[in-house]
Amino acid sequence: MQTLHVELGDRRYPIFIGSHLNINELLLPYITGHQVMIVTNDTVEKLYANTYQQALQALGKTVKLCVLRDGEKYKNLENLNLIFDALLQAGFNRDCTVLALGGGVIGDMAGFAAASFQRGVNFIQVPTTLLSQVDSSVGGKTGINHPLGKNMIGAFKQPSVVFADMAQLKSLPPRELSAGLAEIIKYALLGDIEFLAWLEMHMDGLIQGDEALLAEAVYRSCAHKARIVANDEKEHGERALLNLGHTFGHAIESYLGYGVWLHGEAIATGMVMAADLSCQMGWISEADLIRTKVIFQRAQLPIACPPIPLEQFLEYMVHDKKVLNGQLRLILMKGVGQAVITKEFNLEAMKQAIVNNQLKE
């Protein structure tokens, strides 16, 4: 087992990364009160809810379950309110703990509920997908979607501990494993060319679910993210680099409707678009663009989106949070492993990058 400490001043917390992690030993110290609300979805509930519920009950905790429906389309205000209903119906107070057991959607919703219930209660994350192990474990971003935009409503809420158990990835559908790999590849592309080489070497093992390789990839990705987030907790500068591929990706997700494509799939294609634009700007070579596409393909990720009318694509892009005073900033690559935040790009080239990476009708 590896432990990564995320340093955020007085809100330092550990991420435990390994296989078959010990709940009694590792989780218990972080449950400060007596009441635990496990927030999960109807898929994960059947797989792992019992294990956590029984272990915590055996340790003397009052444990309740709040089971939401599985899927990004349920990440809205209505389903968030079901968590508040469950907490209040259980009579839970401000000493309670909210434990997120599931993927990114559950982590986002349970985290926002933990941030808002009684203006903030203890929060623990048990991410059960590869994507959420690398994405939601670090950074404290929580939130819900709105019909007019993704993650538009939320809070910064740091967990007291994150429990990333590779053994729980066994039940993950291959498509979701790939979506997690998209996020892992992102860390390589934005800041670590050696990690990119490591991923190129081990992609076959990763795709086959090798737990040791996955743990190493999760550890490295989380360490990258933790370093960036510690420098810039509230996303005023460097942290925006983590959005490589996201402005394009969000447009794809918004157009297709939340949940049709997985987040990881959308940002994989989004990163290809960002690389394409970077290549047109002369910042990366044609060979690097191909290298980018190949690593995503080997991770079984889409590198082109369905046809989307350009006007609509652009409309969705400017609804994205990265627009400051109407000025669109993008995360682009000034080299492989070297992302930058910039508004100095050619708008026509940007449109071309979108068109280039769509499937033909």
Add this chain to the structure above:
Amino acid sequence: MQTLHVELGDRRYPIFIGSHLNINELLLPYITGHQVMIVTNDTVEKLYANTYQQALQALGKTVKLCVLRDGEKYKNLENLNLIFDALLQAGFNRDCTVLALGGGVIGDMAGFAAASFQRGVNFIQVPTTLLSQVDSSVGGKTGINHPLGKNMIGAFKQPSVVFADMAQLKSLPPRELSAGLAEIIKYALLGDIEFLAWLEMHMDGLIQGDEALLAEAVYRSCAHKARIVANDEKEHGERALLNLGHTFGHAIESYLGYGVWLHGEAIATGMVMAADLSCQMGWISEADLIRTKVIFQRAQLPIACPPIPLEQFLEYMVHDKKVLNGQLRLILMKGVGQAVITKEFNLEAMKQAIVNNQLKE
């Protein structure tokens, strides 16, 4: 004009207190971006929205209005969502400012919306009721109600500036002026016997709406609250003193239904119950209990609630946030002007204090 600085580390902000405050000079420096959403209600809109909208538009800002229905019963998730709808329909980004123009309900909802929209945007408070000038101006508590409890969902969100204009109190119904005085009297009862003497001397002028006296009372109350909050921003200790009368008061509000009694009316009776219990415990004299009742009566506030079955009253009390691990703590008086947080009280005496201060059926 007086200026009170609330000290919260890097989130220091001023409260401007006076009559006919200058928007251009005092407000403009705190609007960092170009987009301003004025959140108000349908009563306040008619009185003051135009003034703020025109002044800010003349200064080059894009100003939109979000008008909610007036009343505590609208302080819920559904109406909160109307603010998000307005922000997103206007295409506002994370550089925008949310300006709360109204009483406590508007401040709570707009503040929570500002805390949650894009995970936090700039927030300005223009409280237009006496209660909100002393209560919501300091402390950063924002939130909404849930059918199972008051203020159960929310965030700590500090404004960048508060604008307390006594001239705006002219339009306030007498009942709401009294409700504000309840909160002002609270600061005297919990920690400042000299302020209590000052209030006893000036109560007639205050009730008549004397702006200079009101400004002084608001300044003193905010200064008290600011000192307490600066010591204990997240309510782990001393800040709980501010809840004098609130556990009883919330039970009254919950039973009657939100908005039937004003918050200030409920806590006035709640403080009488707390004083009654304190008197039974031998901590304050019979004369002090009478003094407490008299100051509330002179402020035209109720000192007894309608008949509420004791069982239900207690049920509503333990749903209150001040219950830690099932152990009820109350804010009581160990002397006039000297409140304490304690669980060391006689339960039968508490029940008696509730029964003593109800109207007979």
